[in-house]
Amino acid sequence: MDDEAGRIGQSPPPEEEKTMDKDVMTVSIPASLFKKIEETIKATGDASVSDYIAKALREKLAQEEKKGDSFSQEDEEKVKERLKALGYID
Amino acid sequence: MISPHGGKLVDRVLNEDCRKDILAAAKVLPKLTINDESVSDVENIATGVFSPLEGFMGKADYRNVLNEMRLRTDLPWTIPIVLDASPEEAAKLKEGKDVLLENESGRPVAVLHLQEKYDFNKDELAEKVFLTMDKAHPGVAKVAGMKPVLLAGPLDLLEVSPTPFDRYKLSPKETRILFKEKGWKTIVAFQTRNTPHIGHEYVQKTALTFTDGIFVNPVIGRKKKGDFKDEVILASYDELIKHYYLKERAVMAILQMEMRYAGPREAIHHAIVRKNFGCTHIIIGRDHAGVGTYYHPYAAQDIFEEFPDLGIAPLFFRAFYFCKKCQSVVNEKICPHPTSEQIQFSGTKIRDLLVKGEVPPAELMRPEVAKVIMQFESPFNE
Numbered sequence: 001m002d003d004e005a006g007r008i009g010q011s012p013p014p015e016e017e018k019t020m021d022k023d024v025m026t027v028s029i030p031a032s033l034f035k036k037i038e039e040t041i042k043a044t045g046d047a048s049v050s051d052y053i054a055k056a057l058r059e060k061l062a063q064e065e066k067k068g069d070s071f072s073q074e075d076e077e078k079v080k081e082r083l084k085a086l087g088y089i090d
Numbered sequence: 091m092i093s094p095h096g097g098k099l100v101d102r103v104l105n106e107d108c109r110k111d112i113l114a115a116a117k118v119l120p121k122l123t124i125n126d127e128s129v130s131d132v133e134n135i136a137t138g139v140f141s142p143l144e145g146f147m148g149k150a151d152y153r154n155v156l157n158e159m160r161l162r163t164d165l166p167w168t169i170p171i172v173l174d175a176s177p178e179e180a181a182k183l184k185e186g187k188d189v190l191l192e193n194e195s196g197r198p199v200a201v202l203h204l205q206e207k208y209d210f211n212k213d214e215l216a217e218k219v220f221l222t223m224d225k226a227h228p229g230v231a232k233v234a235g236m237k238p239v240l241l242a243g244p245l246d247l248l249e250v251s252p253t254p255f256d257r258y259k260l261s262p263k264e265t266r267i268l269f270k271e272k273g274w275k276t277i278v279a280f281q282t283r284n285t286p287h288i289g290h291e292y293v294q295k296t297a298l299t300f301t302d303g304i305f306v307n308p309v310i311g312r313k314k315k316g317d318f319k320d321e322v323i324l325a326s327y328d329e330l331i332k333h334y335y336l337k338e339r340a341v342m343a344i345l346q347m348e349m350r351y352a353g354p355r356e357a358i359h360h361a362i363v364r365k366n367f368g369c370t371h372i373i374i375g376r377d378h379a380g381v382g383t384y385y386h387p388y389a390a391q392d393i394f395e396e397f398p399d400l401g402i403a404p405l406f407f408r409a410f411y412f413c414k415k416c417q418s419v420v421n422e423k424i425c426p427h428p429t430s431e432q433i434q435f436s437g438t439k440i441r442d443l444l445v446k447g448e449v450p451p452a453e454l455m456r457p458e459v460a461k462v463i464m465q466f467e468s469p470f471n472e
Contacts, residue, residue: 058164059398065093071263079267086257088341089271 029053091266091275094366095401096142096165099262103136103247112201112248119190119201120182122175122241127348129193129251130311131171132200134347134363136247137261141366145244146173149208152240156218159355159396166362166397168355169219172210173202173241180207180239191245198248205243212236219352222384228314229350229381253346255310258324260343265305266368268341274302278371278405279364281378282308283349285318285326285463287455289410289435291334292419297373297405298339305369306331306342309349314381315471316441320344322462322469329462353378353385354393358400365402375407411435412453444469 037049046052071079083089094100104112124132134140142165151161152170159168175183183189189202216223216230225231253259260268269277278297282290298304306327310320318326324344331340345363350356356379361372378390386392391406410421412433433453443450449460463469 055396055398062399062401065097065401071267075263076267079264080271083260083264083268083271088260088268 024050027053091270091368092365092370092401094138094141094262095362096163098142099138099266099366100135100141100144101138101263102144102245103250108246109248112246113198116190116198116201119188121190121192122179122183122202123194123196124173124191124199125194127312128173128191129199130346130348131173132191132245132247133250135171135245136200137250137263139262139345139347139363139366140171141262143171145202145205146240146242147171148206148242149240152208152210152242156214159358166358166400168358169350169352170215174237175207175239175241176237177239179237180241183207183241189241193251197251199251200245200247202241202245203243204241206241208240208242209238210240212238219350219355220384221353224384227351227381227384229352232350253310255320255324255344258342258344259346262366262368265341265343269303269305269368272303272338272341276301276371277303277305277369278373279305279307279367279369280373281345281360281364282306282323282327283317284437285323286330286459287435287437287440287450288412288419288453291330291456292410293373293375293407296407297371301371302339304335304340305364305367306340307345307364307367308342310344310346311348314349314351317471318463318469319466319471322466325462325466326459329458330456333458334456349379351379351381351384353380354389357390357404358393358397361394361400361402361404365400369402371403371405373407374404376409441470 034049037052041049041052044052046055080089131140131146135143135145147155147170152172154160154162155167155170159166161167183204185204185206187204189204190198191200191202193199212233213223216233220227220229222230225234278301280294280297284290294304294306308320308323308327327342331342347363352359357374360379364372374391374394377385377387380390391404394400394404408421408423410419412418412435413420413425413427414431414433415427416425435454440450440454444460444463447464449457449464
């Protein structure tokens with residue numbers, strides 16, 4: 001296994017990673033980290049190292065999602081008028 | 091404010107000028123009549139309730155949702171949003187061309203920019219979404235009645251259809267501005283298809299204790315026989331909020347959407363929709379969106395484990411009941427007393443009392459709420 005982290009390639013996934021018909025990419029991680037995750041998932045119930053990593057990355061990416069809305073001033077005023085008319089705001 | 095699902099609130103409602111132009115041009119467009127549930131889907135897509143969807147799903151997204159519970163972009167999405175057509179209807183429509191969608195009364199609803207037509211397997215759809223192929227399941231029965239071709243592509247809504255409940259109808263843009271106006275940063279959503287009993291109030295107020303506001307969001311639309319009518323649900327919640335909630339802490343608006351009774355998958359769908367409305371939390375109780383005994387009572391809570399990237403936090407509640415010893419509403423985590431001390435919030439029991447014209451005991455339902463329900467001659471769907 002390549003020990004350089006963060007490299008995405010098209011090489012086939014490790015033997016124990018059953019990918020079925022999923023559209024997947026291969027990411028290299030240090031072998032020591034792979035082994036550590038293999039040990040960890042015995043207790044977490046994750047089906048494979050790939051599943052564990054995908055879940056962790058999704059969590060991380062969700063935390064970095066930008067917050068906020070961008071409505072125009074005109075839009076906001078129009079909406080506020082309707083909300084007032086319906087009694088939602090005073 | 092929490093970001094919409096996928097980062098951008100979809101808005102595909104045409105403005106007045108565009109609508110006039112499109113309607114003038116629509117005379118030459120092929121037409122397709124769609125049922126009320128599809129009209130609701132169209133409106134939910136166009137007003138951002140189903141963000142980031144811009145139209146009915148193509149085959150790649152449809153298959154990914156069935157198999158992975160995610161869109162092709164990896165965003166969580168658990169319920170296929172599709173438009174069915176008969177082979178005869180589909181044969182008249184060309185990919186790459188526009189189609190005018192009309193409701194069953196012939197009123198133009200939207201323009202579908204048709205990109206794709208594809209077949210699908212009804213058994214596979216039923217088994218993956220509803221986890222059963224039993225036709226007694228209302229969702230499976232609906233799938234069995236679907237036409238065999240799916241039409242996909244982005245759409246533009248001509249205008250939002252009027253309903254008898256327009257006073258309660260808010261778009262995600264409107265709720266987001268409303269929450270901002272109220273100064274709420276954390277908002278908990280409560281999904282309902284029922285009139286409120288004391289147990290519901292207990293759950294809502296427990297959640298509200300830790301958030302700035304509650305968004306009571308009844309689902310309006312096709313439901314099962316025996317469910318409360320929409321107008322009864324709204325009137326009963328109006329009464330509850332008026333008498334027992336702080337005006338500055340509770341808001342109610344409807345969600346016009348079909349109940350699919352898909353249990354765990356639908357719980358995720360409900361969470362995504364409420365995230366688009368601007369909610370940061372959603373209450374998920376026992377057997378959320380379930381029907382009969384098709385799902386484990388807490389399957390709709392367990393499924394959230396698979397979506398650490400959902401972007402809205404679920405608040406899980408166990409079964410709750412009134413304990414005669416505690417003299418309050420409790421749940422199985424906090425009450426040590428035996429079942430003989432419990433009074434269950436049985437919907438069937440409350441319903442039976444109401445049908446007989448009897449006011450349910452105050453431990454089960456607020457008298458003001460019961461009174462409003464009993465004012466309706468026929469409060470249940472027949």
